[in-house]
Amino acid sequence: MYQTLARTSRRYLSKLPDKTSTLAKFNFPLATSTIKSVTENIHEFINHKQKVTLNGHIHRKAxxxxxxxxxxxxxxxxxxxxxxxxxxxxxxxxxxxxxxxxEESVSITGFAQQKQLRKGETESWELALEDIQILNSSNIDAPRLEKLKQARPEDLPPQFRYLQLRTPFYQNALRVRSKIAQLIRKVLVDGHDFVEIETPLLFKSTPEGAREFLVPTRSPNQFYALPQSPQQYKQILMSSGFTKYFQIAKCFRDEDLRSDRQPEFTQVDLEMSFVNSSDQVMRVVEDVVLSIWGKIKQTSMYTLNESGELVETESDANATRLSKLDYLTALQKYGIDKPDLRSKISFESLEDFFVATENNDFPVVEACVLRGAFDPKLQPSKPPKSLTSELNYSRRRPYVFIIKSENDTKTWYEQLVKKGFMRNKGNLSEDNLCRRLSLNPGDILAVSSRSHLPYENPTPLGKFRQLAILEFPGKWQRPIRRGNDLVDSYNSDETVVGTWVVDFPLFNPVEVSEDTNAPYPKYDKSQLESTHHPFTMCKSEDYNLLETAPLKVKGEHYDLVVNGVEVGGGSRRIHDAALQQYIFEEVLHVKNYQQLFGHLLKALSMGCPPHAGLAMGFDRLCAMVVGTSSIKDVIAFPKNQSGSDRVVESPTTVDEKTLNEYFITTIDSCK
Amino acid sequence: MYQTLARTSRRYLSKLPDKTSTLAKFNFPLATSTIKSVTENIHEFINHKQKVTLNGHIHRKAxxxxxxxxxxxxxxxxxxxxxxxxxxxxxxxxxxxxxxxxEESVSITGFAQQKQLRKGETESWELALEDIQILNSSNIDAPRLEKLKQARPEDLPPQFRYLQLRTPFYQNALRVRSKIAQLIRKVLVDGHDFVEIETPLLFKSTPEGAREFLVPTRSPNQFYALPQSPQQYKQILMSSGFTKYFQIAKCFRDEDLRSDRQPEFTQVDLEMSFVNSSDQVMRVVEDVVLSIWGKIKQTSMYTLNESGELVETESDANATRLSKLDYLTALQKYGIDKPDLRSKISFESLEDFFVATENNDFPVVEACVLRGAFDPKLQPSKPPKSLTSELNYSRRRPYVFIIKSENDTKTWYEQLVKKGFMRNKGNLSEDNLCRRLSLNPGDILAVSSRSHLPYENPTPLGKFRQLAILEFPGKWQRPIRRGNDLVDSYNSDETVVGTWVVDFPLFNPVEVSEDTNAPYPKYDKSQLESTHHPFTMCKSEDYNLLETAPLKVKGEHYDLVVNGVEVGGGSRRIHDAALQQYIFEEVLHVKNYQQLFGHLLKALSMGCPPHAGLAMGFDRLCAMVVGTSSIKDVIAFPKNQSGSDRVVESPTTVDEKTLNEYFITTIDSCK
Structure with a gap:
């Protein structure tokens, strides 16, 4: 109930709006048809002189x-x-x-009649008007609105989100999002007997991960926190006897908003108990993802076969349908843990020949060759700008060479040695090096360095690969195997390639770089952080390394990567409280883990069964299916980069009296 | 990524748990069957000596x-x-x-064999064990857990919610909740072409209604608020071209937690544009609710026919399937706006005969007769205690008489006149009064007073009626019409009766009672508040009263009431910005409405079409279907009455450094 205080002074009085014209806006005929339903049966409508009422908005000036x-x-x-x-x-x-x-809303009634087509028109009918009623006018002055409407929908000012949302692109985007959610639920509930369970949004502050939004309570210094994910509650649900849980859940992260991050986002979260291998989770997720592209986009999904060709995914009772790519291979071949596999561009290690000398922690020299990137007869003097521009690299750039002549294929490295970037490893065999790279005039060669265990993600060369894919659309496409044929000319925008990336390192050294743009990052190897989260189980074969060499431990983690986008990530979890405690205490050195995670340790201790799960970024998934690069396009009311919703103008100030009810005050007023 | 700081001093070291026994917990055979699937095919399992693996928990001591x-x-x-x-x-x-x-989790493998039944046992088979593996032990000492498990599930300490949730009742409750959500989506999306759209949870403080949770941001004195409902965003969606929106939405209210209120709750929220009558919304909602009881409980829903009998709901192309009861009738006959219509107990006005004199604002005398409540031969001296106990009434109690003799039927009122509770209205005709009430020995009579426009909800007599229904189960049941027969003996627990309550007053005077337990509430008729919310449209016929007598205006609001519970409420909304502004300004006197609701007025001004909608309390709905009186039973991790989640021990303190990032500080530390 909304309660108000009497105004002590009135500055002006509004009048009760005219009764007749106001009530008329509420009293109108329902639509008998849609434009589409008339078009589909136009002859019947015309022949039977069927009266039609259509409701909608005035699209442009009469x-x-x-x-x-x-x-x-x-x-x-x-x-x-x-x-x-x-x-x-x-x-x-x-x-x-x-x-x-x-843009005002109207109801029109009349009869469909054949239309005299004017040049360029394809509509076949028009409505001969019998009656028209304005249901609500648009009070913004007409010329301004006319002008606004001529902008591309995405260029409308964000406070007019409702006008944007009325356009076909956004109508479709949100409808597709709704369909995807419905389909996910169908696959999980009807197909796999999952139970959807809502977990609390008023959660507890566990400040180990990203920054959390706090929610003050009316008890002094007592705060809830909004959850970054339902991870801990879903593990407690596994200890609560539910064997297949899922939720399309709201999550929150108070991080600085990059162009495509939102402070609140939606996650498809699932977890299964009594599973003894990651494959059981992966196969459920494959069912979900293949259904989405299959049923909503009528598109098959491709994955890699053993020869590195693309093949359509097939049901297989004994294996996952998507291929598995291990983390080290991904980093070594593609320089990133979420490679776009539609491109076959990959790297060659030059470790046998050179060692990089600029920074001892980054000794590995690697190369990427873009074969036949240009016509050597044209003799360009420089590689395309996008491949070398500083703006496109956050740290050091690779050295990029255009191979113009036979001589270039043999001498390119001399410059790098001279510069002191790298040195020969003693017995350099030029023949072997030539064989390794097989350079030809017309190639572009990029060379860079990385560390042995490649923490940079992407590496400089990984970034180069992404830029090359954008710079040369349609080139170096990974061939699709169709029976005996290999097809490498296809529309990559409409080709969906999925893979699992597995065998991630369980821990990383904490990055302690002072300058985020310095050529090389710095790590403190005495401080470890979880690559994903501290609840991930290690690979069995690496168990003892937890004690002796935790950085070498690989985790039972799996990422789902589609067209170079990390769509989801999951893992088998630690269900043994003693092992979980060891990891908090001896590996991650979490000081107050009992206070932060004691609830989880208790729930595990109570006979919690083995379990594994996964979470998918729902906004990103919807954006991919809709075919847009921005998740804002599939969110009804996104926040802008300052975290403000321009439609309702949030956030706002709150008066001191209200804050005091929460035993808080703003710092300014405190001083 | 979880990041940690190196501990400066270690007090003790944990050891890496033993490799073999720890890894064994992750490596076990998958279940081949469930107990149910073996039971259903037990002969086959026994005859073919089929090996069975079952996974689960140890239910009791071996x-x-x-x-x-x-x-x-x-x-x-x-x-x-x-x-x-x-x-x-x-x-x-x-x-x-x-x-x-x-309660530890185990995997067992063996062969099903016939069981020698002992007294009282009905199980037909047992598993002859070949192998058993403990997947996780329960580390709480066994005797304590044994004892805990002997408690009724609902009596388990709330920090052991996971043990509670493992019991069949809670497993079923959350599974049913999941099914209901799935069914609602099916009916709305597949049946009615609704689009599910998520609206922001980081909303704006609009402090007109219930107290909101605030969310500090990292800008000085800038706060989000968690939404009490998606009301304003969904109206903006109506201005965004979506004609049928719904959402199963999380909502938040920071109110004092009564026994059955939660600070976060779930709402089924829907809205339709271009509708010209409430019926269009009601019929969609009826489809939802009838499906839920029909498909999940295999129960039909009853409603009232014109004779006030219960009848099964039937499809009707021209009307709603549930009856409509107007607010004034509900208050006059049942003393509450959400009457339990399974009971036919109703009230008689005695306005013709008496006027109540204790409080001039509450002049109407009304009576409720419980006919044949006792056997007059037994001559009880007092009515049942529950009907008269002060504890059961928040304000004045009705006067309750037991009618023991013919004389009592005629003289009961003399005492009330003598007491000064009421006076005769001059020409009291005892015959007419007798005819009005038709009292007989064995009846219980309750008499109380109310105001003309009955603001109390329930009235004292309305509360009396509820108590009488509980005190006399099975009595005065409203008859069910089956063809020519009227059935009044039925199990009311299994009978579902729904109705719409309509024609609510659009505004109420603000209650200004100092003492919430004083016999009569106090109102300030110069301050009005919306009965539901300020966006509700008035009845056309009352339009001019908005200016002259707003308290007499009825709203286009409709509540769905099932078995005495308000399951949902909705209304046609004001889509005319000028009228909405008039109501904020001239009726409700909202001082800063532009700041609070300017975004909504703008969205309405942009040709927003006419619209109407409804919201249902999802937790309550689930509780009703599950057959429990507490919504906590259908929420995985409810908060207790202090707002704490005992499983994770939220809320918690937050350190000053973190608070400072949000430009806030606790008030204590400020002094």
Whole structure:
């Protein structure tokens, strides 16, 4: 119930709006049809002189002429129809026609009739108007709105999100999002007997990960925190007897908003107990993801076969349908843990020949060759700018060479040795080096360095590969195997390639770089952090390394990567409280782990069964299916980069009295 | 990524847990069956000597005997099976049998065999054990856990919620909740083409309603607020071109927690545009609710026919399937706006005869007769205590009489006149009064007063009616019409009666009672508040009263009431910005409405179409279907009455450094 205080002084009085015209806005005929339903049966409508009522918005300015006047209605499917008023029509209709402004909502009634097509028009019918009623006008002055509407929808000012959302692109984007959610639930509930369980959003501060939003309570110095994910609650659910849990869950992270991050986001979260291998989770997730592309986009998904060719995914009772790529191979071949496998560009290690000398922690020299990138006859003097621009690299750039001549194929490295970037490893065999790279005039060669265990993600060469894919669309596409044929010319925008990336290192040294743009990052190997989260189980074969060499331990973690995007990540979890405690205490050195995670350790101790799960970024998944690069396009009311929702103008100030109820005060007022 | 700081001093070292026994917990056979699937095909399993693996929890203490030992496994469906180890079985199995403690998770493998039934047993088979493996032990000492498990599940300490949730009742409750959510989505999406759209949880403080949770940001004195409902965003969505929106949405209210309120709760929220009557929304909601009871409980829903009898709901193309009861009738007949219509108890106004004189604002005298409540021969001296106990009434109690004799039927009122509670209205006709009430010995009569426009909800007599329904189960049941028959003896617990309550007053005077337990509430008629929310449209016929007598205006609001519970409430909304502004300004006197609701007024001004919607309390709905009185039973991790989640021990303190990042500090540290 909304309660108010009497105003002590009134500056002005508004009048009760006119009764007749106001009530008329609530009293109107329901739509009998949509534009689409009339179009589909147009002959019947015309032959039977069937009366039609359409409701919608005025799409553009009406044309008022002495004999015939024309209006344009857009209905809820985004389709537009012309309606015609004859000067002979009754005065009321003509009066209304003259008043129409764009985007107001109206109800029109009349008869469908054949349309005289003008040049460029394809619409087949128009509505001969019998009656028209304005259901709500648009009070922004018409010329301004006309102008706004001429902007591309994505360029409309964000406070007019509702106008944006009325356009077909956004209508479709949010409808597809709804369909994907519905399909995910169908696959998990009907297909796999999962139970959807809501976990609390008023959670507890466990400040080990990203920064959390706090929620003050009306008890002094007592705060909830909004969850970064349902991870801990879902593990407690595994200890609660649910064997297959999922949730399409809201999550929160108070991080600095990069262009495509939102402070609140949605995650498809699932967990299964009594599983003895990651494959059981992976196969469920494959069912979900293949259904989404199959049913909503009518697209098959490809993955890699053993020869590194793309093949359509097939059901296999004994294996996952998507290939598995291990983390080290991904980093060594593609320089990133989420490679876009539609491209076959990959790297060669030059470790046998050189050692990089700029920074002892980054000794490995590696090379990437873009074969036949240019016509050697044209003799360009420089590689494409995007491949070398400082703006495209956050740290050091690779050295990029254009191989113009036979001589270049043999001498390119001399410059790098001279510069002191690297040195020969003693017995350099030029023949072997030539064989390794097989350079030819017309190639572009990039050379860079990385560490042995490649912490940089992407490496400089990994970033180079991404830029090359963008710079040379359609080139070096990984071939698709169709029976005996290999096809390498295809539309990569419409090709969906998925893979699992596995065998991640369980821990990383903490990065302690002072300058985030310095050529090389710095790590403190005495401080470890979990690559994903501290609840991930290690590979059995690495168990003893937990004690002796934790940085060498690989985790039972799996990422789902589609077209170079990490769509989801999951792991087998530690269900043994003693092992979990050891990792908090002896590996991660979490001081107050009992206070932060004691609840989880207790729940594990109570006979919690073995379990594994995964979480997918729902916003990103929807954006991929819709075919947009921004998750803002699939969120009804996204926040901008300052965290503000321009439609409602949040956040706002709050008065001191209210804050005091929460036993808090702003720091300014405290001083 | 979880990051930690190196501990400067270590007080003790934990050891890496033993490799073999720890890894064994991750390496075990998958279940081949469930107990249920074996039971259903038991002969086949026995005849073919099919090997079975079952995974689950140890349900109770094993019985270790010299020849045969018995264990008890409960699987994920909550079913229990006995497994038997012969002393001749291998030593490893016997050793494990001896170590078993309750609630640990195990994997057992063996062969189903016929069981020798002991007295009272109905299970038909047991598992002859070949192998058993403990997947995780329960580290709480066994005797304590044994004892805990003997408590009724609902009496387990809340920090052991995971043990509670393992019991069949809670497993079922959360599974049913998941099914209901799935069914709601099916009806709305597949049946009615609704689009599910997520609206932001980081919203803006609009402090007109209940107290909101605030969320500090890292900008000085800038706060988000968690939404009490998606009301404003969904209206903006109506202005965004979506014609049928819904969402199963998380909502938040920072109110004092009564026994059955939660600070976060779930709401089924829907809205439709271009509708010209409430019925269009009601019929969609009826589809949802009738499906839930029909498909999940296999129960039909009843409603009232014109004679006030219960009838099964039927499809009707021209009307809602549930009856409509207007607010004034509900208050006058049942003393509450959400009457339990399974009872036919109703009230008689005695306005013609008496006027109540204790408080001028509460002049109406009304009576409730419980006919044949007792056997007059037994001559009880007092009515049942529950009907008169002060504890059961928050304000004044009705006067309750037991009618023992013919004389009592005529003289009961003299006492009330003498007491000064009421006076005759001049020409009291005893005959007419007798006819009005038709009292007989054996009746219980309750008399109380109310105001003309009955603001109290429930009235004292309305509360009396609820108590009488509880005190006399099975009595005065409203008859069910089945063809020509009227049935009034039925199990009311299994009978579901729904109705719409309509024609609520649009505004109420603000209650200004100093003492919430004083006999009569106090109102300030110069301050109005919305009965539901300020976005509700008035009845057309009352339009002009907005200016002249707003308290007399009825709203286009509708509540869905099932078995005395308000399951949902909705309304046609004001889509005309000028009218909405008038109501903020001239009726509710909201001082800063532009700041609070300017975003909504702007969205309405942009040609927002007419719209109407409804919200249902999802937790309450689930509780009703599950058949429990507490919503905590259908929430995985509810908060207790102090707002604490005892499983994770939230909320917690937050250190000053973190608070400072949000430009806030606790008030204590500020002084």
């Amino acid at each position: 044309r008022i002429r002495p004999t015939l006047s024309f209006g344009f209605l857009r209905d809820c499917n985004g389709e537009v129809v012309q309606f015609v008023a004859n000067a002979a029509t009754n005065d009321k209709v003509m009066d209304t026609m003259k008043k129409l402004t764009v | 019985r270790i005997r010299p020849t045969l030992s018995f264990g008890f496994l409960r699987d994920c469906n909550g079913e229990v099976v006995q497994f038997v180890a012969n002393a001749a079985t291998n030593d490893k199995v016997m050793d494990t049998m001896k170590k078993l403690t309750v």
